[in-house]
Structures are given as C-alpha cells and as structure tokens.
Amino acid sequence: MTLPYDPGPDVIEVIRAPAAGPVRGAYRTFGATLRGLKTTFGRIVEGPTTIQYPEEKTPVYPRFRGRHKLHRFEDTGLEKCVGCSLCAAACPADCIRVVAAENTPENRISAGERYAAVYEINLSRCIFCGYCEVACPFDAITMGHDYEMSDYTRSDLIFTKEMLLAEPIERTPLRREGE
Amino acid sequence: MTALALVNYFEPWWVQIIKALVIFGVIFAMLPVIIVYERKLLGRFQGRYGPNRVGPYGLAQPLAEIVKFATKEPSRPTTSVGYLFRIAPVIAILTAVSALALVPFGDVQHIFGQRVGLYGIDVSIGPLYVFAFAGISFYGIMLGGWSSGSKYAFLGAMRAAAQLISYEVSQGLALVGVILTAGTLSLTGIVHAQAGLWYFIPQIVGFLIFMTASFAETNRAPFDLMEADSEIIGYFTEYGGTPFVAYLFAEYTNMIVVSGITVTVFFGGWLLPFGIHPPGWVDPFVVLAKMLLIITLFIWVRATLPRLRYDQLMSFGWKILLPLATLNLVVTAVLVVS
Numbered sequence: 175m176t177l178p179y180d181p182g183p184d185v186i187e188v189i190r191a192p193a194a195g196p197v198r199g200a201y202r203t204f205g206a207t208l209r210g211l212k213t214t215f216g217r218i219v220e221g222p223t224t225i226q227y228p229e230e231k232t233p234v235y236p237r238f239r240g241r242h243k244l245h246r247f248e249d250t251g252l253e254k255c256v257g258c259s260l261c262a263a264a265c266p267a268d269c270i271r272v273v274a275a276e277n278t279p280e281n282r283i284s285a286g287e288r289y290a291a292v293y294e295i296n297l298s299r300c301i302f303c304g305y306c307e308v309a310c311p312f313d314a315i316t317m318g319h320d321y322e323m324s325d326y327t328r329s330d331l332i333f334t335k336e337m338l339l340a341e342p343i344e345r346t347p348l349r350r351e352g353e
Numbered sequence: 354m355t356a357l358a359l360v361n362y363f364e365p366w367w368v369q370i371i372k373a374l375v376i377f378g379v380i381f382a383m384l385p386v387i388i389v390y391e392r393k394l395l396g397r398f399q400g401r402y403g404p405n406r407v408g409p410y411g412l413a414q415p416l417a418e419i420v421k422f423a424t425k426e427p428s429r430p431t432t433s434v435g436y437l438f439r440i441a442p443v444i445a446i447l448t449a450v451s452a453l454a455l456v457p458f459g460d461v462q463h464i465f466g467q468r469v470g471l472y473g474i475d476v477s478i479g480p481l482y483v484f485a486f487a488g489i490s491f492y493g494i495m496l497g498g499w500s501s502g503s504k505y506a507f508l509g510a511m512r513a514a515a516q517l518i519s520y521e522v523s524q525g526l527a528l529v530g531v532i533l534t535a536g537t538l539s540l541t542g543i544v545h546a547q548a549g550l551w552y553f554i555p556q557i558v559g560f561l562i563f564m565t566a567s568f569a570e571t572n573r574a575p576f577d578l579m580e581a582d583s584e585i586i587g588y589f590t591e592y593g594g595t596p597f598v599a600y601l602f603a604e605y606t607n608m609i610v611v612s613g614i615t616v617t618v619f620f621g622g623w624l625l626p627f628g629i630h631p632p633g634w635v636d637p638f639v640v641l642a643k644m645l646l647i648i649t650l651f652i653w654v655r656a657t658l659p660r661l662r663y664d665q666l667m668s669f670g671w672k673i674l675l676p677l678a679t680l681n682l683v684v685t686a687v688l689v690v691s
Contacts, residue, residue, distance in 0.1 A: 210657040214398045
C-alpha cells in the first residue's frame with residue numbers, strides 16, 4: 175500500500191480501514207451530525223446542572239477546612255483556649271496573633287490558668303492548612319465550613335476573638351460523610 | 354396604476370406605509386426576544402441556564418445590553434475612512450430590513466373594506482429580490498471591514514465576502530428547483546402552489562442544500578468564520594457601541610429573513626397541514642410559529658457543530674454543495690418538463 179507520507183524505517187506495515195464509499199461516507203458524515211444533534215438535545219432533556227451560587231450553595235464535606243471557629247465549653251460557657259500560642263507557632267503563614275493574660279478568680283474567662291486576651295487571625299494571609307487545629311491541645315480552635323469571606327478592606331479580614339467565637343451568620347450546607 | 358396592479362401593487366399608498374411600519378415594528382420587537390431566546394436555549398443545550406438575572410427569567414437581558422452598547426463612547430481607528438466606517442453598518446441593516454419586506458405573513462385579506470396583503474410587497478421576481486439585497490448586504494460587510502483600516506477587520510471582511518459569494522450560488526440554485534415546480538417567482542404564488550404538498554417533501558434535497566447554504570449566508574455556526582467569536586477576527590473587529598449593535602441586528606434580521614423564506618418556500622407559508630383552514634387573521638401567527646421552529650433549528654445546530662476551517666468551508670461550498678444544487682436543478686427540470 176502506498177502512503178501519502180513516509181512512515182519511517184521502523185514501520186513495517188500500515189493497516190488502514192477500507193475507504194468509505196459514497197453511501198457509507200455520506201452516512202458517516204450525516205450520521206455523525208445527527209448523533210451530535212441528539213447529544214445536544216439530550217442536554218435539554220437532562221436540564222441544567224448549574225448551581226445558582228448566591229441562592230444555592232454547594233454543600234461542603236464535613237472535613238472541609240473553612241473559616242476558623244473558637245469554642246467554649248458547653249456546660250460552663252468558659253473558653254477552651256488557654257492562650258498557649260501553639261497555634262501561632264504552628265502556623266506556616268504566621269497569621270495568628272495571641273496575647274495571653276492570667277485568669278483571676280473574679281474574672282474567669284477560660285478553663286485553664288491563662289486565657290487569650292487577644293486572639294486574631296489575619297484571614298487575608300491564612301492558607302487554610304489546618305495546622306492550628308492540629309496543634310491545639312484543647313480543641314479550642316477548629317476549621318469551620320464557611321468559605322464566603324471576601325471583604326472590601328484588608329483590615330476587615332483580621333478576625334478578632336469575638337468574631338471567631340460567634341456562630342456564623344449563615345450556615346454553610348454540609349454534605350453527608352461518604353457521599 | 355394598472356401596470357402596478359399587475360405586479361400586485363393594488364393597495365393605496367397609506368396602506369403600504371402602515372404595512373411597512375407594522376412589519377418593521379413587529380420584527381424589530383422580535384429581535385431582542387430572539388436574542389434572549391437563543392442565549393437561553395443555547396444555555397440549555399450546554400447544561401446551564403443562560404441569562405436569568407435581569408428581569409423575570411432574564412428576559413430583560415437584551416435591554417440591559419442595548420443600554421450598555423448605546424452608552425458607549427463612539428470611537429474609530431485613526432487609519433479608518435470616516436464616512437464609509439459610519440455608512441457600512443447602515444448598509445448592512447438597511448439591506449436586511451429591505452429583504453424582510455418580501456416575507457409573506459399571510460394571504461390577501463379584506464380589512465376595513467381594503468384589500469390588504471399581509472406582506473411587505475409581493476413582487477413578481479420574489480427570490481431574485483432577496484438575492485439582490487443579500488448581494489448588497491455584502492457591501493456593508495466589505496466596506497465595514499475595509500474602512501476600519503485594520504488588517505484583521507480586512508482579513509475578516511475578505512473571508513466573509515468569499516463565503517457569501519460561494520454560498521449564494523448554491524442557495525439560489527436550490528431555490529430554482531422550487532421555482533420550476535411552482536412555475537412562479539412570486540412568493541405568495543409559491544405558497545399557493547403548495548396547497549396540496551409542502552415543497553420540502555418533493556424538494557428535500559433542495560431544502561437541505563438551501564438550509565446548509567443559509568447557515569453560511571447568515572454567518573451562523575458551523576459557518577460563522579466571518580465573525581468567529583473565539584478568534585475575534587471579523588469584519589466588525591473595530592466596531593463598538595451602536596454600530597456594532599447595528600451589525601448584530603442585521604445578522605439576526607438576516608436570520609429571520611432566511612427562516613421566513615424557508616417557511617414560505619419549503620413549509621407552505623401560512624398553510625396548515627391536514628386541511629385545516631383557520632380564519633385569515635391566524636396566518637401571521639402560523640408563519641411566525643414556523644419561523645420560530647426554523648430559528649430553533651439554527652440555534653440547535655449552533656450548539657452542536659464545531660466551526661469549519663476556511664479551506665473546508667470553501668471546498669464544501671464549491672465541490673459538494675454547488676454540484677449537488679446543480680444536479681437537483683437538472684433533475685427537477687427534467688421531472689417538471691416530462
């Protein structure tokens with residue numbers, strides 16, 4: 175068989191399908207077109223797969239690492255954070271700032287000896303790696319599920335302890351595990 | 354007046370003016386609807402919603418876009434030829450609207466004691482008139498691309514010109530088969546001749562050729578090289594704002610005209626199948642509904658087929674479509690005569 179190009183010395187034999195005749199060629203051309211039309215029509219039957227974002231939100235997985243949360247003990251209402259700064263030490267982006275202060279019997283804030291007088295996370299620097307969560311010996315800080323954190327100024331992205339302790343205003347939908 | 358009455362100018366002048374205004378108004382009101390219909394349907398074909406933010410169901414989207422275009426600063430390249438640059442979109446839209454006058458929306462009706470034909474004009478040279486204005490619309494494209502003073506616009510215009518010329522031949526030849534069968538060049542006459550059987554059945558080959566060539570004539574996918582949204586080398590590369598909208602509207606008007614001609618010539622115009630004879634005022638709605646179906650086909654094909662390469666476009670037009678159209682014409686001629 176002669177080829178329109180030189181396949182090189184490595185190629186011993188080239189097997190080509192028989193050339194399509196006029197009828198078969200026409201069937202191939204128009205058949206492909208019709209199959210394409212059928213495929214696109216199938217999309218209409220299926221309906222859109224769009225998630226209309228601001229109204230509908232994609233559910234996140236339970237282990238999704240979103241905005242941080244600080245926790246309190248449910249029974250006593252005391253903060254879990256004892257101001258040990260291990261999270262700040264573990265943070266690779268260096269975005270956590272903790273200033274600890276002593277608890278006194280009349281002003282008791284956390285369960286331990288000390289508490290975090292200042293606890294700030296600069297979310298414009300945070301890379302959401304979750305090391306703070308791993309480093310925390312009291313499970314005081316965990317990664318939440320919120321991912322809507324855009325803001326107009328950089329200073330608004332520095333979250334203080336009160337903001338991190340508060341419940342998120344809008345809950346992010348959660349996906350079931352294993353889904 | 355008698356000579357004019359022979360070519361169906363039997364109406365008084367004021368009826369003709371009113372008719373022209375009504376047809377123009379209705380079709381231009383339909384254009385934004387068709388644009389939003391196309392975008393929404395295209396979205397559905399691609400598994401998404403399409404525009405749905407502006408107004409109820411996104412229906413006000415074209416209004417927002419027109420306002421956006423109309424408030425843009427007019428600008429033109431320093432190398433452009435000023436008056437041609439301004440005139441070119443006008444030619445494009447003028448020819449598109451002129452061709453619109455020919456689409457018959459219904460038979461002659463008696464309205465307030467006047468005999469009124471529900472069409473712009475019914476000339477005895479029907480399709481020739483359409484092709485004449487399609488030929489002039491090519492000036493709008495060519496002058497627009499050339500007077501922009503930009504290489505890319507000029508390249509786009511050259512490709513557009515070559516494409517239009519190549520496909521107009523096949524389109525015309527495909528229609529000749531119908532004209533031979535009907536024995537008249539008047540579009541209303543062609544519709545009347547289809548009372549028994551719509552021409553897309555005996556003239557199926559002519560219909561397919563005409564549709565394929567029409568896709569190329571109206572710059573629609575898969576022959577939309579001349580505008581090629583993803584490559585952005587079209588004749589209107591340098592246009593922005595209102596002149597750009599003029600080109601856009603001209604293109605969509607062309608699409609309406611072509612679907613109107615297709616309905617008239619191949620799908621029996623205002624006639625309904627199975628011997629249904631509705632009252633005369635239904636006719637325009639029948640034609641509009643059929644046109645909408647053809648436009649839906651245009652959109653469906655746009656959502657499906659990828660764009661042809663330029664050499665494929667040319668060889669397809671001259672080597673396949675033109676011989677097929679000629680063969681169709683010859684076979685039809687032999688059948689009609691024998």
